[in-house]
Structure formats: C-alpha cells, structure tokens
Amino acid sequence: MSGLLLRLAGPLQSWGERSAFTPVRETAPFPTRSALIGMFAAAQGIARGDTAGLKKYEQVRLTVRVDRPGTLLEDYHTVGGGFPKERTAATSGGSHKDAAVITSRQYLTDAVFVVAVTAPDDLTTQLVAALRHPYWAPYLGRRSCPPDEPFLLRRRVDDPDNELLTGVPLSSPEPRDKSGETITVQFLRERPLPESCPRAAADVIEVNDMPVSFAPHARAHAGRRLYRTMEPVSRALAGPPKSLLTRLIDYAHAEESA
Structure with missing residues (x-):
C-alpha cells in the first residue's frame, strides 16, 4: 500500500450529499467520498454507467485534513x-x-482540504497518471468549481496519513498564541485510531456518500462512518500567509528532486 496527496482549494467548492434535484442544493462541510471517487473515475475516463468500474475504488482509503473550513x-x-x-x-x-x-x-468559499489517498501500489500509479493527464478535468464538487494549484501535492507517499501530520504545509496562518510546538487541526478518517493512540478520541459521523452507482437515472449511495478528530500537528507546518504558495511549491517539488 502507498498513496498520494491532494490539495483541494479554490474560490468555491460544493460537496453535495443529500439534496440531489431539490430546490436547495446543500453542501457537506468537507469533501465527500462520492465526489472524490467520482473525480478519480472521471480522470480515468470511466463512464457514469460503468458500475463495475467503481469496484476497484473500494480499496481506496481517504483521510481529510481540514486546513480551512471555509465560509458557507x-x-x-x-x-x-x-x-x-x-x-x-x-x-x-x-x-x-x-x-x-x-x-x-x-458553496464553501475559501476552504482548503488536504486529502491523503491510500491504495494498493498499482492503483496509486494509475490514479497519479490519470490526475496528471485527466480524461475529464477534476473539479471541486461541481463543474463550476475548478481546483487551485498545486493540486497534486505528492505522487507517491509510503504513509500518506502520517505525512498530513508531519510534512504537508498548513494552508492556515500560524495562531497568534506562540506557546507550544503543535497546532490543533481537524481530521476526518474512515477508520478509528487505535485506542492506544493519544489522539484516539473521536466524534462518529454517519454520512450517505459511499458511491454504488453514478448511472444518470440510477444513482445510488450507501452509508458509512467517519471519525472526526482534533489532532496536533507541528507548528513548523504553518507560517505567514505570504509565504504559503512558496512553501507549497517547495513541498511539491521536493519529491521531484529527491
């Protein structure tokens, strides 16, 4: 197993969960699994009606770090x-x-999420190739919401979840409170942390965003659980807003020079 890292940022994002074809089209406060799997399938050129083609994504595990929750x-x-x-x-x-x-x-305005995508090595390789040269362009929940760059932060990471805690620059300013070596950040995980882990306390969220079919007239989703935690990350990952883009580019390019 290995993985990749995505940074989902842009002026607008919208992650529909419950309100398809209703007068109020709501957004979830975080990227849904349905939207992310749809993004991967679109990048690989898998048609909406190809339900069998979605089976391979059942092996994918997603962890979301909420750098900026945005404004509704x-x-x-x-x-x-x-x-x-x-x-x-x-x-x-x-x-x-x-x-x-x-x-x-x-919509969510000015939100930033970093997603750790963990999958078997061969599937990781396929996803990276597709996201670099997508069949259909990725977007942040709706076609009117293109992602900012850098989008694909890292193409191959041995432990993507740990990289969220120790490596990826935070897209939020350093708190004014200078005490302590860590900053508390929200995470959304598909699996609970071990009870022995000091970060194990979690709120359990029930969501209905597990894609079963994207067929236009037969869309179907199943429920799943998410584990929301508040976890400490190194203060060194944050910094002045003016330096954020430089830090992100340096982080992304470090993989190429390694």
Missing part, C-alpha cells in the same frame, strides 16, 4: 424565467412549468 455561501438561482411556456423548464411528465424554477445552491 448560498447562491440564488432561477432557471427558465421570462420565456414562453414551451421554452420554460420541462417537467417529468413531458409538459413545461410555465414559470421560473427557483433554487438555492450552497
């Missing part, structure tokens, strides 16, 4: 207003709504 933004939308009835939004019965469809769409 709700965007007001109308669809199909100001047109004759025959040009307004269609209904499932084949007629037209004869009015604008009003929806609200939620």
Whole structure:
C-alpha cells in the first residue's frame, strides 16, 4: 500500500450529499467520498454507467485534513424565467412549468482540504497518471468549481496519513498564541485510531456518500462512518500567509528532486 496527496482549494467548492434535484442544493462541510471517487473515475475516463468500474475504488482509503473550513455561501438561482411556456423548464411528465424554477445552491468559499489517498501500489500509479493527464478535468464538487494549484501535492507517499501530520504545509496562518510546538487541526478518517493512540478520541459521523452507482437515472449511495478528530500537528507546518504558495511549491517539488 502507498498513496498520494491532494490539495483541494479554490474560490468555491460544493460537496453535495443529500439534496440531489431539490430546490436547495446543500453542501457537506468537507469533501465527500462520492465526489472524490467520482473525480478519480472521471480522470480515468470511466463512464457514469460503468458500475463495475467503481469496484476497484473500494480499496481506496481517504483521510481529510481540514486546513480551512471555509465560509458557507448560498447562491440564488432561477432557471427558465421570462420565456414562453414551451421554452420554460420541462417537467417529468413531458409538459413545461410555465414559470421560473427557483433554487438555492450552497458553496464553501475559501476552504482548503488536504486529502491523503491510500491504495494498493498499482492503483496509486494509475490514479497519479490519470490526475496528471485527466480524461475529464477534476473539479471541486461541481463543474463550476475548478481546483487551485498545486493540486497534486505528492505522487507517491509510503504513509500518506502520517505525512498530513508531519510534512504537508498548513494552508492556515500560524495562531497568534506562540506557546507550544503543535497546532490543533481537524481530521476526518474512515477508520478509528487505535485506542492506544493519544489522539484516539473521536466524534462518529454517519454520512450517505459511499458511491454504488453514478448511472444518470440510477444513482445510488450507501452509508458509512467517519471519525472526526482534533489532532496536533507541528507548528513548523504553518507560517505567514505570504509565504504559503512558496512553501507549497517547495513541498511539491521536493519529491521531484529527491
């Protein structure tokens, strides 16, 4: 097993979990497994209807470090207003709504997440190749939300989870409180930490984002558990905001020069 590291950052992100095709399109406060597996499948050119092609991603384990949770933004939308009835939004019965469809769409603004992706070595190699030269471009939950660079932080890491604690620069400023050698950061894990681990205390979250099928007319998801922890990371990973991009680029390029 090995893995890779992704940095999910951008002006807007939106990670839908419960609200498909409803007037309010909500966002989860963190990247969902469904969205991330969808990103990998799209990068590899796997069609939405290829349910069998999703099986290999069951081997993938994801850990999310929340560098910046972002701010919730709700965007007001109308669809199909100001047109004759025959040009307004269609209904499932084949007629037209004869009015604008009003929806609200939620986004996270200025959020930053770092994701440790752990998988068998051969699958890691495939994912890296696909994310560097994707069949369909990756986006942060919706096509209108492209990721910032650097996106693929590391292409091969022996222990991606540990790298989140010890290596990846924090995309948040160093706290004003200068005491102590560590900073407390939120993590979302798919497996509980061992009870012997001093960071073991966790909140258990039930989510419905395990992809079963992405078929357009037969989307299906299963539930899973997430373990939310607050864990200490080295203060050395944080720094002045002005130096963040330089630190990230240096970190990403260190792999190439190693």
